[in-house]
Each structure stands twice: as structure tokens, then as C-alpha cells.
Amino acid sequence: MAMSAGPAEDGSPMSDINTTPLVDVMLVLLIIFLITVPVVIQTVPVNLPKVVFEPTTTKPENVALSVRATGGKCEVYWGQTLVSPQELLDRAVVKLRAEIDKQGGPTAPGLELPEAHIRGDVNTPYRCIGGAIFTMQRAGFARVGFISEPPAGFVSQRL
Template sequence: MAGQVLEDDDTAISDINVVPLTDVMLVLLIVFLITIPVVVQRIPVTLPKVSYEPTVTKPDNVSLSVRGGPNGTCEVYWLMKKVDQKELLDLAVKKLEDQIKKVGGVQNITEENMPEAHIRGDVNTPYKCIGATIITMQQAGFQRVGFISQPPPNEAVAPR
């Protein structure tokens, strides 16, 4: 960007050399064209819409806690007592039999007096542990098996 003065003319020529500017712009354009597709690539996933409803705890409901144990084993707790799958099935069947006796027979069982199973699963619990617990409770006869989760912080939930 040096100025030139012609010998026969006393006026300065102030032409700007735009070749270096053009080179820099082309290099930046190529860099952006290469990097933008890498940044924008993503796999389309439809995430579930989660709404948190307060749990109405009835005394007849069963509270289960499930977590992964050592060496890939599963630990299931009925209230605070650790049980295996056989004990879980036996306790669940006994719970339903007691409820049927309490309401006066199978014909008196309704949605309102049918106990539910509420499962609290640790975040790091393998799916096989949760799935086996669900299947066991369904085999025992529980129609409603749900999950207890923790709502995100600072999210207010209005009771229904």
C-alpha cells in the first residue's frame, strides 16, 4: 500500500491493492465452508414431553427401590427390605390377596382400591433390573406400575 508519484505529474496515486484482502477473504470463506457442516451435524431425536404430577400415596401402594449391585447384579428393596425376584413375586401376590380379602372379593376391586407399584430407580441402574422388576410386578397382578422421579429444580408443581 505504498503511494506512488508519477514523475511528470505532481499528484499522488492512491490505489489500494486488494489482492491480499481478497486472498484472506477466500481463505476465511473456505474455512467456514469446511467447519460449519461439522458443527451443525446432529441426529434428529424426538424427546418426550415430561410433566410432573404429584404422587398421591395411598397406604396400599407398594414402594420399591431398584439399583444396580456389584458385578452386574440387581438389588430390589420392598420398602426397606432387600428381596430377590422370587421373594418379590411372593410379596406382591400376598399384597394383592390381602387387598382382595380387605375389599370383600375380586368383584369389589376397582381402580380406586387397587394398589399400585411405585418404582424408584437409581440413575445408574441397568435397564434389565428395572425391566425385571416391572415384569415381576405385572406377573403378580399389579395393573399399575409407575416410576417415582425427581422434578427439575425450581419447577413448581400445582397439586391437582
């Protein structure tokens, strides 16, 4: 790449733009991007669901739990009743066994297990909600979901 310094040979002022520094900067940026882009793009391929949110289907056999913290103490409600962690486990085991027996036992074809739906207050620490999840999983509930409130003015659409 050539560079001229000074006026043109015929005495007129030089009107050419010196692009050498611009080309140098662009080549350096190109090399930087070529090196960094593969590092940023390396991810584990995962097939994510294509839904905004999934409306819940309320079934009578599902368990509705509400979790909140008051005064640093976790409170779990089964429906409208405040339960201790041991009561939660006992009730969940009884509920699951009753539902399995109602459908014909654990080997019945087409067995549909109930789900646990947890409503967690926005100010509740995760340890409270995590404890409720852990207790329900210990009881045998395979599906534990969260109930949330969509933002105001939100319109749901299925993809």
C-alpha cells in the same frame, strides 16, 4: 424470463438486479419442501396427556420398590428390605390378595387395586428395572409407576 447483457441503450450503467437465479432457486426449494413435508408430517394420531408431571398420592396400600445395581447385580428393595426376585413375586401376590380380600373380594364394586411405585437409581441398567416391572405385572399389579425427582427450582402447574 428475459435477461439483458451489457449496458443500457442510452449508455448509462445497468442498475437492475438480475432476479432470475434467485427465482429459480426459490422454485426448486418450494418443490423440495412440497415433496418432503407430507413425508415428515405423517404420524399416527395420538391424544397425549397435557401435564408436566403428575404428583403421586401416597396410599398405605401401595407398594414402594427401590431398584439399584451394585457390582453388576440387580438389587430390589421392598420398602427397606432387600428381596430376591422370587421373594418379590411372593410378597406381591400376598399383598394383592390381601388387599382384594380386604375390599370384599374380586367381584366387589368399586374395587381399587394397589399400585407399585418404583424408584430406580439413575445409574441402574434397564434390565434391573424391567425385571421389577415384569415381576409386579406377573403378580397381578395393573398399575406400575415410576417415582422421579423434578429438577431443582421446578414449579409444578396443572394444565
